[in-house]
Structure formats: C-alpha cells, structure tokens
Amino acid sequence: MTEFATLKEMGISSFELISRFSLRREHDRDVLKIYYLRPTTSLRPHSQKFTFARPRQAIPGQSRHSQAWQQLSDCSPMLQKALDELKQLTGSSEHALSPKQELLQDLQHLEKVVEAKLAEIREKIERLH
Secondary structure, three states: OOOOHHHHHOOOOOHHHEEEEEEEEEOOEEEEEEEEOOOOOOOOOOEEEEEEEOOOOOOOHHHOOOHHHHHHHOOOHHHHHHHHHHHHHHOOOOOOOOHHHHHHHHHHHHHHHHHHHHHHHHHHHHHHO
C-alpha cells in the first residue's frame, strides 16, 4: 500500500505542509477542508475544499433502525480513508468540532476573508488617485 494513497488520489502532494483539517455536513454532502502552512505572500492556496456525496441506498423500512442502516448513512469510503490519513499526518485523534466551535471557526474565517477583500479594494481605490 502506498503511503497516503487516498490523499495522493485526491491530488494532494505536499503532505508536510498540512496543518489541520475540518469536516462538516452540508445537506447530503460532506465537506472536507484541508489547511496548509504557507507564508502569507504565497500564491498557492492556504486551504483546499473537497466535497463528498453521502451514499444513498434504499433499504426496507424495518431495517432503518438496524446496524445496516447506520453503516449506510456513514460517510463515503474514500472520505473515511482520507480522514484516517489526515489524522495520521496531523497527529489528530479527533477531527470533529462541536457545532458551536465549528460555527465560531467559520465566522472567524469569514471575518478574515472579508477583511482581506476590503483591504484589497481599498488598495485599488488608492491606486486610482
């Protein structure tokens, strides 16, 4: 087995630059976001987002509370393999944040993105004078 084969298959090659990752659910999809350690002046992205469709399979109604139903509603096998590899890379034993922590993290990220975009627009305005 090739080391980090799933991450390689996803197009990731700079394993040593991965700092952390997050996972959240959006409707019927799982969204994995991988964050990299990069200098602020780097032109390469500081994060990468991957979307995985949640598997949907029809099973009889009486089975919906069984172990089989639980396994069917879990995330995709590729995502599970990627999470295992990311945990190994980052030394993280747990990837999931509480809903409150996740929302606070999303809010902080959004604030940073908006501040950076505002600064960029202000610079462009200044150059016009």
